[in-house]
Amino acid sequence: MSTQCDVLVRGGGVAGAAAALLCARRGLAVTLVEPGRSAFSGPFETMVASAERMLQRIGIADVVVAAARRDPMRHGAAWGAPEFVWRDGEPPGLLLARGAFDAALRAAAVAAGVRVLRREPADVPASALQFDARGRAAHSGAAPVERGPSLLAVTVVGAPHAGDAGTATVEATADGWIWTHAPDRAHAGAAVFVDGAHARRAGLSHLVARQLAAATGPARRLHGARIQHATDATARLAAPVAGVLRLGDAAGTIDPLASQGVEKALAAADHAAAVAAAAVAQPAWRERLYAAHARWEAGLWRAHGATAQAWYEREGRFAEQPFWVGRRRDLPTPALPAVDAPLTVAPAVRAITALVRAGADFVAQPGFVHDGTGEERSHVGFLPLAALLSLFASPAPLAAAVARGGADARLFVLPPRAVHAACLDLLRSGWLIPAVNAAGNR
Numbered sequence: 148m149s150t151q152c153d154v155l156v157r158g159g160g161v162a163g164a165a166a167a168l169l170c171a172r173r174g175l176a177v178t179l180v181e182p183g184r185s186a187f188s189g190p191f192e193t194m195v196a197s198a199e200r201m202l203q204r205i206g207i208a209d210v211v212v213a214a215a216r217r218d219p220m221r222h223g224a225a226w227g228a229p230e231f232v233w234r235d236g237e238p239p240g241l242l243l244a245r246g247a248f249d250a251a252l253r254a255a256a257v258a259a260g261v262r263v264l265r266r267e268p269a270d271v272p273a274s275a276l277q278f279d280a281r282g283r284a285a286h287s288g289a290a291p292v293e294r295g296p297s298l299l300a301v302t303v304v305g306a307p308h309a310g311d312a313g314t315a316t317v318e319a320t321a322d323g324w325i326w327t328h329a330p331d332r333a334h335a336g337a338a339v340f341v342d343g344a345h346a347r348r349a350g351l352s353h354l355v356a357r358q359l360a361a362a363t364g365p366a367r368r369l370h371g372a373r374i375q376h377a378t379d380a381t382a383r384l385a386a387p388v389a390g391v392l393r394l395g396d397a398a399g400t401i402d403p404l405a406s407q408g409v410e411k412a413l414a415a416a417d418h419a420a421a422v423a424a425a426a427v428a429q430p431a432w433r434e435r436l437y438a439a440h441a442r443w444e445a446g447l448w449r450a451h452g453a454t455a456q457a458w459y460e461r462e463g464r465f466a467e468q469p470f471w472v473g474r475r476r477d478l479p480t481p482a483l484p485a486v487d488a489p490l491t492v493a494p495a496v497r498a499i500t501a502l503v504r505a506g507a508d509f510v511a512q513p514g515f516v517h518d519g520t521g522e523e524r525s526h527v528g529f530l531p532l533a534a535l536l537s538l539f540a541s542p543a544p545l546a547a548a549v550a551r552g553g554a555d556a557r558l559f560v561l562p563p564r565a566v567h568a569a570c571l572d573l574l575r576s577g578w579l580i581p582a583v584n585a586a587g588n589r
């Protein structure tokens with residue numbers, strides 16, 4: 148059988164299976180290669196309820212909800228203080244038995260026309276788009292562009308204490324933190340998170356035992372439970388590879404603290420499918436669209452990194468311990484230039500026909516590119532970029548420029564604070580710079 152296809156997806160985990168499904172729904176011929184090498188973090192993963200809005204928007208909520216089950220566990224955390232705070236009253240998220248969950252996504256992809264193979268086919272057309280959704284396996288041997296502090300997840304399993312059944316807890320300890328799932332039936336599992344370098348010095352099993360013994364919640368009752376495996380859970384942003392679109396964990400792995408890796412993989416599948424539809428319709432756009440996807444993944448990865456760091460900083464009890472010292476040094480927040488000095492448009496910004504996401508698709512429309520980052524934009528939110536940049540045609544402090552916006556018919560549809568926020572976004576992302584810097588560059 149020939150492998151004529153528009154898109155070849157390597158890796159049929161969450162990101163790859165969902166991308167294959169969404170591409171097929173857009174009428175593309177898709178081949179998905181899944182060799183069955185998945186290595187899951189533990190018996191279950193969870194997805195927070197707030198993710199379901201995004202799943203509805205990308206049209207995959209029905210498939211995801213049918214492949215999972217409503218999370219019946221009571222969720223609580225002891226973070227920043229020894230007492231557990233229970234998230235009672237919040238809507239339940241989803242509980243994912245990952246092997247079965249991924250298989251259900253692949254089955255939905257097959258039903259939509261995707262061909263699933265266990266091995267790479269030999270006759271892939273040169274024109275086919277190549278997606279890399281191999282998860283962490285895609286990072287092996289290549290240095291990341293950016294990375295978080297070393298994080299090792301050690302999975303232990305054991306019989307839950309009767310009083311703990313039906314709970315899911317996160318608990319910070321002096322040596323790291325512990326995610327414990329004690330479902331009402333089957334085994335309890337805990338992911339014990341430690342610093343990789345610290346584990347090498349102190350001995351992994353010793354450090355895990357010490358952490359379980361120091362816990363005060365359900366994890367304490369797993370002291371002595373069997374270590375099943377250890378996974379490198381360090382947050383890593385992979386370097387882009389020419390001619391390949393990386394998505395999900397293959398593009399960037401995030402700290403598991405927020406339980407959002409699956410949500411990120413599904414959002415990436417939607418973005419990748421929009422890229423695929425546009426690149427098949429307009430082959431000349433392919434590399435620009437791949438670059439846009441890589442920037443999108445990097446932006447999401449950095450946003451997750453900032454959130455994880457904020458969480459680590461909320462735990463002040465163990466600030467001097469090696470694990471927690473290591474979490475604080477990461478991701479410095481860049482200082483924003485003063486907004487009361489005159490600002491101007493960066494010399495790297497020029498007008499082009501930009502490729503931008505509009506609803507479910509990519510379209511070409513009048514816009515701008517930042518030559519330093521390659522980013523193409525036509526709007527900031529709902530505000531036309533041309534109108535925003537024209538406020539700084541002659542250098543102006545932020546407040547004066549926003550006041551000028553009140554006289555521009557393209558901008559006064561939204562309140563001045565929206566114009567102010569859009570200008571701050573442009574300043575943060577280097578599209579606006581202090582006029583004194585621009586003069587220095589000339």
Ligand SMILES: Cc1cc2nc3c(=O)[nH]c(=O)nc-3n(C[C@H](O)[C@H](O)[C@H](O)COP(=O)(O)OP(=O)(O)OC[C@H]3O[C@@H](n4cnc5c(N)ncnc54)[C@H](O)[C@@H]3O)c2cc1C
Nearest residue numbers: 158160161162184185188192193281282300395396408409
């Ligand atoms: C300890 C831990 C706990 C976590 N808990 C949660 C949680 O509770 N909730 C959550 O949302 N996220 C959680 N995550 C993150 C989540 O597991 C990942 O973000 C998610 O699995 C990413 O999906 P993916 O499809 O990108 O990659 P993966 O799920 O890793 O899928 C990659 C696929 O590629 C295939 N593959 C491998 N090599 C090849 C090859 N050479 N060719 C072709 N295919 C190949 C594999 O078989 C696999 O099916 C956790 C992560 C860790 C480490």
